[in-house]
Amino acid sequence: xxxxxLLEAAVACLAESGWAGSTVSVVAERAGVSRGAAQHHxxxxxxxxxxxxxxxAEQRSTALRELPAQDRASVVAALVDLYTGPLxxxxxxxxxxxxxxxxxxxxxxxxxxxxxxxxxxxxxQLLGADESRPGVRETIQGLLDMARGLGLANLLTDDGVxxxxxxxxxxxxxxxxxx
Amino acid sequence: xxxxxLLEAAVACLAESGWAGSTVSVVAERAGVSRGAAQHHxxxxxxxxxxxxxxxAEQRSTALRELPAQDRASVVAALVDLYTGPLxxxxxxxxxxxxxxxxxxxxxxxxxxxxxxxxxxxxxQLLGADESRPGVRETIQGLLDMARGLGLANLLTDDGVxxxxxxxxxxxxxxxxxx
Numbered sequence: 001x002x003x004x005x006l007l008e009a010a011v012a013c014l015a016e017s018g019w020a021g022s023t024v025s026v027v028a029e030r031a032g033v034s035r036g037a038a039q040h041h042x043x044x045x046x047x048x049x050x051x052x053x054x055x056x057a058e059q060r061s062t063a064l065r066e067l068p069a070q071d072r073a074s075v076v077a078a079l080v081d082l083y084t085g086p087l088x089x090x091x092x093x094x095x096x097x098x099x100x101x102x103x104x105x106x107x108x109x110x111x112x113x114x115x116x117x118x119x120x121x122x123x124x125q126l127l128g129a130d131e132s133r134p135g136v137r138e139t140i141q142g143l144l145d146m147a148r149g150l151g152l153a154n155l156l157t158d159d160g161v162x163x164x165x166x167x168x169x170x171x172x173x174x175x176x177x178x179x
Numbered sequence: 180x181x182x183x184x185l186l187e188a189a190v191a192c193l194a195e196s197g198w199a200g201s202t203v204s205v206v207a208e209r210a211g212v213s214r215g216a217a218q219h220h221x222x223x224x225x226x227x228x229x230x231x232x233x234x235x236a237e238q239r240s241t242a243l244r245e246l247p248a249q250d251r252a253s254v255v256a257a258l259v260d261l262y263t264g265p266l267x268x269x270x271x272x273x274x275x276x277x278x279x280x281x282x283x284x285x286x287x288x289x290x291x292x293x294x295x296x297x298x299x300x301x302x303x304q305l306l307g308a309d310e311s312r313p314g315v316r317e318t319i320q321g322l323l324d325m326a327r328g329l330g331l332a333n334l335l336t337d338d339g340v341x342x343x344x345x346x347x348x349x350x351x352x353x354x355x356x357x358x
């Protein structure tokens with residue numbers, strides 16, 4: 001329970017304040033937990049924030065996997081949504097920080113690979129895609145890359161109107177490729 | 180000449196050290212320019228780094244616009260390349276910093292809109308796309324979003340092999356949509 005509160009507070013903190021403004025103390029205070037208790041669960045800043053992004057990513061994956069069967073347009077919309085909320089912002093801050101901080105780099109690289117593989121698996125399943133057919137795997141990878149790029153475009157301004165049109169068109173292209 | 184040296188050093192510094200490690204002094208030293216001279220050209224840190232990203236983005240746009248006529252696969256490859264080098268890394272650091280720093284936010288938002296519009300115009304021209312046809316505009320927007328997402332995927336590890344396959348498949352899908 002304490003652990004979960006800390007993880008949720010850590011993602012919110014990272015999303016709002018970035019890596020520079022995110023420390024174990026700040027998160028402990030936000031979660032209403034003593035600094036000692038926070039450090040018992042997460043000895044280092046790197047431990048706390050990588051665990052937090054992983055935890056929230058797993059929650060999102062679980063929610064996605066439990067979606068009822070839907071048409072492909074709804075699936076694509078749900079996948080794109082993965083990259084527009086606080087989790088994406090938090091992950092982006094962690095990712096960018098990791099590109100300059102060696103002690104964070106290898107951990108975030110591993111985390112990203114795990115989360116990326118899982119998201120890909122879920123996308124294949126929800127889209128009912130047959131990856132043994134040529135081009136299908138790359139179609140889905142490119143779709144997820146586009147979703148990540150759309151997330152980035154949404155960072156500073158609300159890009160929702162443009163995004164909706166792009167997603168509609170790319171959904172049609174994906175449908176054609178998966179048929 | 181001094182101005183240009185400062186701008187190039189600023190992009191390199193931002194790409195390597197991120198926003199936290201990028202100050203006017205650090206860039207002046209890197210460019211072999213006195214701190215006073217640097218501050219004469221760029222009174223604030225925000226001035227220097229937004230001007231630097233804009234300057235390098237304009238150079239890239241000019242180079243792209245001067246490319247000889249090419250097949251669409253080469254054009255898509257050149258567009259994707261925009262998002263994998265030091266300029267993209269520098270812009271990404273600036274962008275992510277802007278999401279938490281109000282004095283940077285509005286300037287980077289404007290800069291991004293200008294560079295984004297220009298990149299879109301160049302893409303339309305190089306791809307010989309007819310945007311009066313339904314879906315064409317959104318196809319190109321999605322392609323540039325995908326390119327940005329691929330740039331992000333390349334931040335921590337060399338994603339070149341996977342990227343090449345994704346780009347080949349999506350080039351085929353985009354060609355179909357533009358035909």
